[in-house]
Amino acid sequence: xxxxxxxxLTVADAASALAAMRAARPLVQNITNYxxxxxxxxxxxxxxxxxxxVHAAEEVDEFVAISSALVINIGTLSPQWIEGxxxxxxxxxxxxxxxVLDPVGCGATKFRTDFAVEMSRAGPAIIRGNASEIMSxxxxxxxxxxxxxxxxxxxxxxxxxxxxxxxxxxxxxxTGETDYVTDGDTVVAVTGGSPLMPxxxxxxxxxxxxxxxxxxxxxxxxxxxxxLAVYGAAGAAAAARVTGPGHLPxxxxxxxxxxxxxxxxxxxxxxxxxxxxx
Amino acid sequence: xxxxxxxxLTVADAASALAAMRAARPLVQNITNYxxxxxxxxxxxxxxxxxxxVHAAEEVDEFVAISSALVINIGTLSPQWIEGxxxxxxxxxxxxxxxVLDPVGCGATKFRTDFAVEMSRAGPAIIRGNASEIMSxxxxxxxxxxxxxxxxxxxxxxxxxxxxxxxxxxxxxxTGETDYVTDGDTVVAVTGGSPLMPxxxxxxxxxxxxxxxxxxxxxxxxxxxxxLAVYGAAGAAAAARVTGPGHLPxxxxxxxxxxxxxxxxxxxxxxxxxxxxx
Amino acid sequence: xxxxxxxxLTVADAASALAAMRAARPLVQNITNYxxxxxxxxxxxxxxxxxxxVHAAEEVDEFVAISSALVINIGTLSPQWIEGxxxxxxxxxxxxxxxVLDPVGCGATKFRTDFAVEMSRAGPAIIRGNASEIMSxxxxxxxxxxxxxxxxxxxxxxxxxxxxxxxxxxxxxxTGETDYVTDGDTVVAVTGGSPLMPxxxxxxxxxxxxxxxxxxxxxxxxxxxxxLAVYGAAGAAAAARVTGPGHLPxxxxxxxxxxxxxxxxxxxxxxxxxxxxx
Numbered sequence: 015x016x017x018x019x020x021x022x023l024t025v026a027d028a029a030s031a032l033a034a035m036r037a038a039r040p041l042v043q044n045i046t047n048y049x050x051x052x053x054x055x056x057x058x059x060x061x062x063x064x065x066x067x068v069h070a071a072e073e074v075d076e077f078v079a080i081s082s083a084l085v086i087n088i089g090t091l092s093p094q095w096i097e098g099x100x101x102x103x104x105x106x107x108x109x110x111x112x113x114v115l116d117p118v119g120c121g122a123t124k125f126r127t128d129f130a131v132e133m134s135r136a137g138p139a140i141i142r143g144n145a146s147e148i149m150s151x152x153x154x155x156x157x158x159x160x161x162x163x164x165x166x167x168x169x170x171x172x173x174x175x176x177x178x179x180x181x182x183x184x185x186x187x188x189t190g191e192t193d194y195v196t197d198g199d200t201v202v203a204v205t206g207g208s209p210l211m212p213x214x215x216x217x218x219x220x221x222x223x224x225x226x227x228x229x230x231x232x233x234x235x236x237x238x239x240x241x242l243a244v245y246g247a248a249g250a251a252a253a254a255r256v257t258g259p260g261h262l263p264x265x266x267x268x269x270x271x272x273x274x275x276x277x278x279x280x281x282x283x284x285x286x287x288x289x290x291x292x
Numbered sequence: 293x294x295x296x297x298x299x300x301l302t303v304a305d306a307a308s309a310l311a312a313m314r315a316a317r318p319l320v321q322n323i324t325n326y327x328x329x330x331x332x333x334x335x336x337x338x339x340x341x342x343x344x345x346v347h348a349a350e351e352v353d354e355f356v357a358i359s360s361a362l363v364i365n366i367g368t369l370s371p372q373w374i375e376g377x378x379x380x381x382x383x384x385x386x387x388x389x390x391x392v393l394d395p396v397g398c399g400a401t402k403f404r405t406d407f408a409v410e411m412s413r414a415g416p417a418i419i420r421g422n423a424s425e426i427m428s429x430x431x432x433x434x435x436x437x438x439x440x441x442x443x444x445x446x447x448x449x450x451x452x453x454x455x456x457x458x459x460x461x462x463x464x465x466x467t468g469e470t471d472y473v474t475d476g477d478t479v480v481a482v483t484g485g486s487p488l489m490p491x492x493x494x495x496x497x498x499x500x501x502x503x504x505x506x507x508x509x510x511x512x513x514x515x516x517x518x519x520l521a522v523y524g525a526a527g528a529a530a531a532a533r534v535t536g537p538g539h540l541p542x543x544x545x546x547x548x549x550x551x552x553x554x555x556x557x558x559x560x561x562x563x564x565x566x567x568x569x570x
Numbered sequence: 571x572x573x574x575x576x577x578x579l580t581v582a583d584a585a586s587a588l589a590a591m592r593a594a595r596p597l598v599q600n601i602t603n604y605x606x607x608x609x610x611x612x613x614x615x616x617x618x619x620x621x622x623x624v625h626a627a628e629e630v631d632e633f634v635a636i637s638s639a640l641v642i643n644i645g646t647l648s649p650q651w652i653e654g655x656x657x658x659x660x661x662x663x664x665x666x667x668x669x670v671l672d673p674v675g676c677g678a679t680k681f682r683t684d685f686a687v688e689m690s691r692a693g694p695a696i697i698r699g700n701a702s703e704i705m706s707x708x709x710x711x712x713x714x715x716x717x718x719x720x721x722x723x724x725x726x727x728x729x730x731x732x733x734x735x736x737x738x739x740x741x742x743x744x745t746g747e748t749d750y751v752t753d754g755d756t757v758v759a760v761t762g763g764s765p766l767m768p769x770x771x772x773x774x775x776x777x778x779x780x781x782x783x784x785x786x787x788x789x790x791x792x793x794x795x796x797x798l799a800v801y802g803a804a805g806a807a808a809a810a811r812v813t814g815p816g817h818l819p820x821x822x823x824x825x826x827x828x829x830x831x832x833x834x835x836x837x838x839x840x841x842x843x844x845x846x847x848x
Contacts, residue, residue, distance in 0.1 A: 047623070048326055048604055048607050048623065049607045049608050049611055049623055051326050051327045051368075052327050052330060052331070052493060052494070052608060053608070055327055055493035055494070056492060056493050056537070056538075059490075059491045059492065059493060059537065060491060060536070060537055060538065065493065066397070066400075067325070067326065067327050067367065067368050068368070068397070068400070068401075069368065069370065070369060070370040070371065070403060072370075072371065072401075072403040073369075073400075073401035073402070073403035073404060076400070076401040076402065076403075077400060077401055080400065089623070090607075090623050090624070090625065091626060091629075092625065092626040092628075092650070093626065093628065094370070094372060094650060119622070119624070122622075122624075122629075122632070122633060122636065123624075123628075123629035123632040123633055124629070124632065125626060125628040125629035125632075126629060212615075213615045213616060213827065214612060214615065214823075215608060215611035215612050215615060215621070216608070216611070256824075257824060257828075258616070258823065258824030258825075258827040258828055259612070259615065259616055259823055259824070259827055260612075260616065260819070260820035260821055260822065260823035260824035260825075260827070261539075261817075261820045261824070263538070264538035264539045264542065264820065265538055266538065267492075267536065267537055267538035268534075268535060268536030268537070268538035268539070269536075269538075271491065271536040271537055271538070272535075272536055326604055329604050329605045329646075330605050330608060330609070330771060330772070333605055333771035333772070334770060334771050334815070334816075337768075337769045337770065337771060337815065338769060338814070338815055338816065343771070344675065344678075345603070345604065345605055345645065345646050346646070346675070346678070346679075347646065347648065348647060348648040348649065348681060350648075350649065350679075350681040351647075351678075351679035351680070351681035351682060354678070354679040354680065354681075355678060355679055358678065372648070372650060539817075541816070542816035542817045542820065543816055544816065545770075545814065545815055545816035546812075546813060546814030546815070546816035546817070547814075547816075549769065549814040549815055549816070550813075550814055
């Protein structure tokens with residue numbers, strides 16, 4: 015998986031990816047949880063993509079074919095949805111469309127851990143989760159890592175993320191106070207965001223949808239880094255305008271809608287923290 | 293389908309319909325998509341109606357009976373929901389209650405196009421969609437029109453809308469930069485709204501719910517025109533108070549809650565653009 | 571059911587319960603309706619709890635085991651969800667975890683009334699509803715009360731609530747202009763909130779989720795009284811900052827996030843209005 019071309023990604027690259035994504039206005043298909051649907055759609059519209067929420071097994075083959083990217087999020091998983099998720103992932107891979115896996119709550123129950131593992135093996139371009147989810151998925155997928163640990167250090171999650179990337183072939187994005195993107199060798203750290211963001215529901219899920227939008231116009235690693243920087247900068251800009259979490263989703267959408275290179279430069283950083291020795 | 297009594301509808305008529313609707317506070321049953329549920333409920337509450345989200349086949353017969361109007365929206369269609377939609381539509385027709393069809397995404401997949409066609413033949417009082425959906429539905433229903441066309445001109449959509457109205461017996465509302473309402477002969481144009489509205493998800497779906505509320509107190513053509521004017525005026529008033537799409541849903545609800553004849557007069561226009569020659 | 575220790579609950583007790591809840595940051599499992607999911611999650615995050623939306627029968631046993639409290643809300647009931655609700659309630663009772671029943675729309679159809687009755691007998695710690703729902707549930711459960719009555723007086727609802735509490739063994743919270751909490755003998759009245767609150771969807775549902783969060787750290791009666799006071803005070807504080815219902819959910823979350831003893835003292839009252847004679 016290791017490549018070298020993405021080692022020195024900058025916020026200027028993120029700004030360029032943002033412009034390219036807006037110009038393409040990619041149709042992003044979301045098979046996501048009930049809580050995340052509205053904010054995911056609003057985030058995608060605000061940042062400049064075109065969202066659709068389509069999940070029925072009866073129509074996902076056709077819909078993936080007209081979409082530019084796909085996100086599969088298992089937040090409110092139920093058996094009725096699983097077949098649509100499987101088919102959509104298979105079709106995306108068959109048609110060469112990038113898809114993003116968001117393994118929400120992986121580790122909490124066998125039902126969702128098993129399905130997250132299954133999906134991680136179904137060819138996602140990018141897997142995005144928090145430290146606990148990534149560690150759990152890496153462990154359950156037999157990729158290494160240390161399993162769920164509520165006192166998980168960033169380092170431990172990073173090791174799990176790299177193992178998961180190598181095992182799955184996906185770029186792995188671990189989001190938290192600092193976000194990390196890895197392909198198993200190179201690791202890029204992205205900062206931005208605000209401590210208020212985890213106090214507003216499903217903003218991580220909407221980030222996964224944003225990653226999918228960028229994956230429509232950039233290779234997975236670059237897409238993940240750009241999306242995290244764009245989203246983190248908007249989150250930080252939005253947080254500067256509120257006094258609590260209540261108005262954060264609305265301000266986040268306004269910031270994504272207004273975002274430019276200046277906002278990115280001011281509120282986000284991108285830094286390569288590990289490079290593969292070739 | 294052609295009638296003459298609605299030829300000269302004005303914003304004063306819309307204001308009168310708004311007052312009548314608020315006085316009646318109609319119970320509007322929504323069988324709608326997951327993304328649209330919350331904003332539909334909030335829009336209905338703000339404008340003065342009483343929303344309920346009830347879709348299970350096991351209870352729709354009883355619930356339609358206590359409702360004043362119904363909206364069926366296929367945005368996040370799945371087989372589990374279809375039976376409830378069919379029964380609710382049938383019961384509404386049997387009991388003489390108006391129902392509104394929102395054929396979201398018609399044309400995108402065979403699954404939803406087929407079901408949209410089926411529903412368009414199940415007696416809706418009003419069908420509301422964007423140009424692409426109306427053209428697709430008209431074409432698929434064999435009503436004429438030109439099928440989906442991403443470069444669809446308003447004129448082409450209008451011709452499709454008129455054909456669909458004649459074939460289905462429903463009043464057809466085509467919303468976009470300018471909205472059109474037609475019964476197949478007469479065409480009324482309604483202006484209002486804002487370019488920001490399409491950047492906030494499900495505002496079209498919530499409009500369909502609003503149309504249903506007005507259909508509880510006015511005949512379908514007049515209801516559609518009044519609802520489009522009321523909603524468009526509120527949307528324009530709301531857009532004047534924001535700098536991006538983030539706060540638009542909240543401002544829209546505030547505007548709908550505060551709406552009066554003055555807001556309607558200031559922000560909306562209603563104009564008969566085609567009249568049937570009798 | 572009658573106990574005397576909660577007779578003289580005060581807003582200081584509510585403030586103490588709020589501090590204890592925030593310190594515990596309880597994981598609250600929500601099996602709730604589609605409309606209520608996002609606002610329930612945001613309210614729980616804002617007030618200081620940790621929400622999860624998990625409903626599949628395949629995983630509720632495991633998830634209840636790691637949760638501190640559970641809310642079951644039947645607002646958008648469908649057969650696919652019933653088994654998950656049954657299993658979750660059973661598991662909660664088996665593990666001694668408190669769960670809250672929100673019988674949304676009880677009385678509107680036989681389907682939901684029957685299931686609300688079934689759930690009221692499945693060991694909820696607290697049942698929260700509006701006057702109409704509580705009267706309907708009490709009547710249908712054979713507990714007495716007068717059945718649904720749209721002109722229901724508070725007194726009639728209170729009598730039904732007391733009967734329901736005695737029959738079910740649950741503490742019953744009836745919310746409206748004034749909220750009442752009863753165990754069948756003692757009745758406490760809680761004030762707060764705003765007439766704008768019923769104009770924003772699912773704020774009652776999100777209150778039920780808040781009640782569950784407090785039930786994780788206090789006995790049911792005290793938890794219900796504290797949650798109603800905390801929520802009512804935040805609602806009143808939020809309403810003072812808006813001119814319509816649109817921004818109320820966001821302001822409510824900000825108020826819950828900022829809430830302290832001063833806000834409680836200023837905006838809520840708690841008063842014992844009936845005491846059991848022992």
